[in-house]
């Protein structure tokens with residue numbers, strides 16, 4: 146029997162170690178040294194490197210990368226199980242060398258980079274000696290890549306890039322920017338003359354590329370290949386976000402249940418009020434649906450490819466946004482006034498839910514993708530008026546199919562006629 150929902154004991158041991166490591170080491174670090182991975186303080190950096198060494202020794206570094214691309218090659222299903230643990234702790238993905246936007250950029254480099262490009266950029270990114278950002282969206286419209294205008298023109302042994310990008314996450318602090326142009330994907334060191342970072346927004350940067358010159362070997366993948374590279378990057382990224390979102394939904398459910406058992410109102414603990422129970426039950430069901438969907442999609446990617454699992458990835462993308470929105474809202478609500486403060490993770494979780502429905506493609510676009518790909522598997526009905534499942538037509542076809550049997554066995558026809566009469570009488574009366 147091939148369908149199996151259990152985890153190999155050996156891998157479970159890894160998951161248990163990760164869980165304990167995150168709880169005992171990473172979470173406390175987060176409260177004392179926020180954003181420690183990016184800290185310029187050599188003492189903090191040294192401390193982080195020490196923890197990361199333990200992760201590397203366990204073979205858990207850069208877990209998102211396939212073996213042939215330089216990672217441990219767990220595949221997406223095991224990665225999902227790991228991300229379900231890591232995703233509960235905001236700084237854990239970076240501690241494990243598996244944080245966006247670097248992960249997607251590394252995937253592109255690993256898949257499309259020349260040996261020389263991998264040495265120059267992939268290796269230091271993998272070691273977190275440098276950090277990167279992804280510059281795709283433009284201010285005039287993000288959902289439709291056909292509206293993008295940023296373009297590179299070849300001039301001797303250089304490319305000259307002109308354009309404007311918007312919402313390049315962590316662009317301000319990146320060492321290199323992956324810039325999607327209409328005619329290719331380019332790697333641009335942030336300090337290249339002509340890269341202008343606007344003051345707002347602070348974290349997801351508006352960047353002007355004005356006559357930015359890079360050598361020819363800064364083109365990644367083929368000329369005109371930007372959309373293919375972007376698809377590769379974003380397809381993987383979306384499912385990774387969903388894996389971590391499971392962890393956030395589980396955290397909200399855990400918090401909701403603990404609180405429901407701890408507060409009293411109108412003579413009983415609130416867990417005994419049916420409307421609270423409904424919130425818990427709905428949240429559990431939605432979490433379970435999301436988890437099964439993500440694990441199934443991960444399994445499908447492992448057994449086919451990201452490309453073949455596009456419908457599932459798109460469906461997961463908008464489902465995770467909805468699950469996070471609904472579950473975090475219910476948890477926040479059950480926490481009452483405390484839920485509205487920033488003294489628990491719930492407020493930030495709920496505030497972050499709309500982002501999940503926008504970043505990496507808005508819900509509507511993913512829904513349209515799912516519908517389009519599904520509809521491609523169907524044909525219009527054959528009859529001008531009646532659908533295939535039109536009952537009178539099906540009944541007529543069934544009678545025709547039975548005709549040879551009726552001829553061979555007249556008493557079968559008599560029984561059928563009696564049935565017909567009986568049901569016709571029931572329908573009319």
Ligand SMILES: Cc1cc2nc3c(=O)[nH]c(=O)nc-3n(C[C@H](O)[C@H](O)[C@H](O)COP(=O)(O)OP(=O)(O)OC[C@H]3O[C@@H](n4cnc5c(N)ncnc54)[C@H](O)[C@@H]3O)c2cc1C
Pocket residue numbers: 246278279280281282283284285286287288289311312313314315349500503504505506507508509510513
């Ligand atoms: C937190 C965060 C981080 C991000 N990081 C990056 C990054 O690092 N690099 C990067 O390049 N980009 C990044 N983005 C940008 C993201 O990819 C875009 O926001 C997204 O593609 C949508 O583009 P837009 O914001 O221009 O919205 P628009 O394209 O203007 O869409 C706005 C709304 O219009 C409607 N709409 C649009 N298209 C359709 C359609 N086809 N059918 C029906 N309705 C539609 C939807 O309601 C949609 O929400 C990030 C975004 C967020 C929120």
